[in-house]
Amino acid sequence: APDFQSLLERADRVRSSDHNQFAALLKQLETDKQRATAAQRDHLELLVAYRNVIRGNPQATLKQASELFKRAEDPAIRFRAGLLVANTAAVTRDFPLGVQYLERALAMQYSVPDAETRLMGHGVAAIFYNQSGQYALGLHHAERAQAQASSPRSRCLNSQVRIEALLNLGRAVDDAYVEAAIKECARQKEPIAVGLIQRDLALHWAAQGRVDDARRLLERALPAVEATQYTRLIGEVRALLAEYGLVQGDLVAAEAHARYVHGLAGQGGEHSLPLVRAHRVLYEIAKRRGDLATALIEHEHYAAADKARLDEIKAREYAIQLGRHQIASNTESLAQRNRLLQLRDDVARKEAWNARLAIALLLVVVASLAAWLWRARRIHQALRRLTETDSLTGLSNRRHFRAAVEAALAQRAQRGGAVSLLALDMDHFKRINDQLGHGIGDRVLREVARVGQQHCRDGDLFGRIGGEEFALALMDCDPDSALHIAKALRRAVAEIDARALGCALPVTVSIGCSATSLSGYNYEILATHADAAMYRAKSGGRNRVAMYQPLQQQPDTVPAVAGDDATTLQHAV
Numbered sequence: 338a339p340d341f342q343s344l345l346e347r348a349d350r351v352r353s354s355d356h357n358q359f360a361a362l363l364k365q366l367e368t369d370k371q372r373a374t375a376a377q378r379d380h381l382e383l384l385v386a387y388r389n390v391i392r393g394n395p396q397a398t399l400k401q402a403s404e405l406f407k408r409a410e411d412p413a414i415r416f417r418a419g420l421l422v423a424n425t426a427a428v429t430r431d432f433p434l435g436v437q438y439l440e441r442a443l444a445m446q447y448s449v450p451d452a453e454t455r456l457m458g459h460g461v462a463a464i465f466y467n468q469s470g471q472y473a474l475g476l477h478h479a480e481r482a483q484a485q486a487s488s489p490r491s492r493c494l495n496s497q498v499r500i501e502a503l504l505n506l507g508r509a510v511d512d513a514y515v516e517a518a519i520k521e522c523a524r525q526k527e528p529i530a531v532g533l534i535q536r537d538l539a540l541h542w543a544a545q546g547r548v549d550d551a552r553r554l555l556e557r558a559l560p561a562v563e564a565t566q567y568t569r570l571i572g573e574v575r576a577l578l579a580e581y582g583l584v585q586g587d588l589v590a591a592e593a594h595a596r597y598v599h600g601l602a603g604q605g606g607e608h609s610l611p612l613v614r615a616h617r618v619l620y621e622i623a624k625r626r627g628d629l630a631t632a633l634i635e636h637e638h639y640a641a642a643d644k645a646r647l648d649e650i651k652a653r654e655y656a657i658q659l660g661r662h663q664i665a666s667n668t669e670s671l672a673q674r675n676r677l678l679q680l681r682d683d684v685a686r687k688e689a690w691n692a693r694l695a696i697a698l699l700l701v702v703v704a705s706l707a708a709w710l711w712r713a714r715r716i717h718q719a720l721r722r723l724t725e726t727d728s729l730t731g732l733s734n735r736r737h738f739r740a741a742v743e744a745a746l747a748q749r750a751q752r753g754g755a756v757s758l759l760a761l762d763m764d765h766f767k768r769i770n771d772q773l774g775h776g777i778g779d780r781v782l783r784e785v786a787r788v789g790q791q792h793c794r795d796g797d798l799f800g801r802i803g804g805e806e807f808a809l810a811l812m813d814c815d816p817d818s819a820l821h822i823a824k825a826l827r828r829a830v831a832e833i834d835a836r837a838l839g840c841a842l843p844v845t846v847s848i849g850c851s852a853t854s855l856s857g858y859n860y861e862i863l864a865t866h867a868d869a870a871m872y873r874a875k876s877g878g879r880n881r882v883a884m885y886q887p888l889q890q891q892p893d894t895v896p897a898v899a900g901d902d903a904t905t906l907q908h909a910v
């Protein structure tokens with residue numbers, strides 16, 4: 338609704354300068370209200386509230402503006418509504434309420450985007466504190482407002498409050514400055530501001546004894562002042578005119594003005610200064626006329642109004658201080674709450690960080706533990722391999738060989754199954770060492786180990802159980818098969834290309850063979866019997882295979898025939 342918007346803006350512009358146009362515009366806007374957006378309706382409500390205080394219905398303004406302050410979305414409208422409550426509370430002398438709204442509005446001024454609107458904050462604060470008699474605070478805000486004032490209109494309004502504060506603080510004000518301010522406000526069509534400055538100038542002149550000038554000034558000003566319909570200003574100007582008329586002996590005029598002020602009572606406050614002045618004038622007039630009864634009554638009115646006014650000044654000062662104190666303590670408690678919330682946030686953040694740190698630490702600990710366990714396992718495996726393995730040949734060493742074969746024997750003793758054991762001993766190995774050196778001897782041993790492994794079936798175990806002694810455990814193998822394997826192994830060793838190893842001497846091995854079917858499942862016995870058979874093979878001429886035979890079956894002599902035939906023969910025996 339663009340038309341509605343431009344009407345609203347026009348009404349806002351003329352609200353203090355052209356009362357009649359303002360009223361007409363508001364009427365039109367209220368009729369067209371259904372076309373307005375929610376924000377425009379709030380704006381209109383603000384202007385209606387403004388009109389109500391001008392028309393002397395401050396209670397309605399207080400209600401409307403304080404509700405707007407609570408609910409309006411637009412920060413500029415909220416800000417202005419807060420200021421209007423403060424302004425109006427000054428009229429109704431409810432200064433604690435005024436201070437509350439004023440300071441709340443000032444606190445939110447930076448959320449108002451429009452600079453000109455923001456400026457209203459200090460302007461209203463200056464007016465409010467002036468009206469509440471706190472002229473030093475009034476001056477402070479007036480000067481802040483004046484420092485920022487950009488438009489001629491705000492310059493006019495600020496000079497008015499500044500002049501009022503300065504004069505009431507008893508500070509010197511240059512007449513030329515005051516007159517320039519009056520001219521500026523007149524140019525800006527701000528009759529209330531003009532009237533207020535003229536009132537202050539008149540007070541100033543009267544204080545200097547220039548009652549005549551003061552009276553003339555106010556008489557000239559009166560028609561424009563009345564046109565504003567601003568009862569407070571009208572009351573003040575007329576009360577002063579009554580006083581000045583009295584001073585100059587113009588009792589008729591003085592009485593007329595005083596009675597006018599009396600008629601205004603209730604609109605500008607029961608204990609307002611104009612009313613006190615009016616009663617005093619009426620008392621003086623009655624006294625001068627010798628009407629002592631009326632004089633007595635007026636004096637009583639005057640004394641009561643004056644006392645009430647003085648009481649009100651005291652109460653007002655107390656109220657203002659109380660209000661400011663409340664704001665300060667509210668601000669402090671808010672600040673404390675904020676600090677508390679901040680602390681709680683910090684603690685929560687730190688807790689979250691600590692939890693993350695603890696999880697990370699836990700992960701590191703778990704990972705290190707896992708790495709440590711893995712390394713320990715590998716070390717353990719390496720150590721086990723080391724303790725189980727013969728370093729020269731890589732075969733099982735004596736201890737491991739024995740343990741593994743004992744386990745296999747125990748298992749087969751339980752569930753059945755044969756194990757044969759071959760004991761191998763290198764022939765004349767000392768000669769190889771002595772004549773060719775240990776290095777060659779080692780090479781030969783490694784080659785024999787390799788060849789021996791080639792004769793292992795799955796599950797068999799080949800080990801080095803002494804310097805030049807080996808053993809082969811053949812699992813699930815009967816004596817015949819064992820003998821067959823032993824012969825093949827002997828042949829394979831004899832066929833080793835010793836020269837390729839740097840060994841000029843023959844490499845042969847004598848093998849003794851025992852089996853569980855003859856010796857039982859005790860390792861010690863099985864090995865002793867395999868050894869016994871091996872010694873028989875040695876004594877039979879070496880490079881041969883001998884099968885263990887129980888003593889009563891052993892022949893007296895072993896045929897000194899090398900090779901497989903001899904062993905077969907022995908076995909047959």
Ligand SMILES: Nc1nc2c(ncn2[C@@H]2O[C@H](COP(=O)(O)OP(=O)(O)OP(=O)(O)O)[C@@H](O)[C@H]2O)c(=O)[nH]1
Pocket residue numbers: 729762763764765766767768770774775776777778779782803804805875879
């Ligand atoms: N090179 C080398 N020699 C070893 C190793 N362990 C033992 N020997 C040697 O093996 C030889 C064994 O000699 P003997 O027990 O006298 O037997 P032999 O010379 O093989 O004679 P018979 O067994 O009677 O045929 C010794 O010279 C030991 O020094 C080893 O790890 N490396």
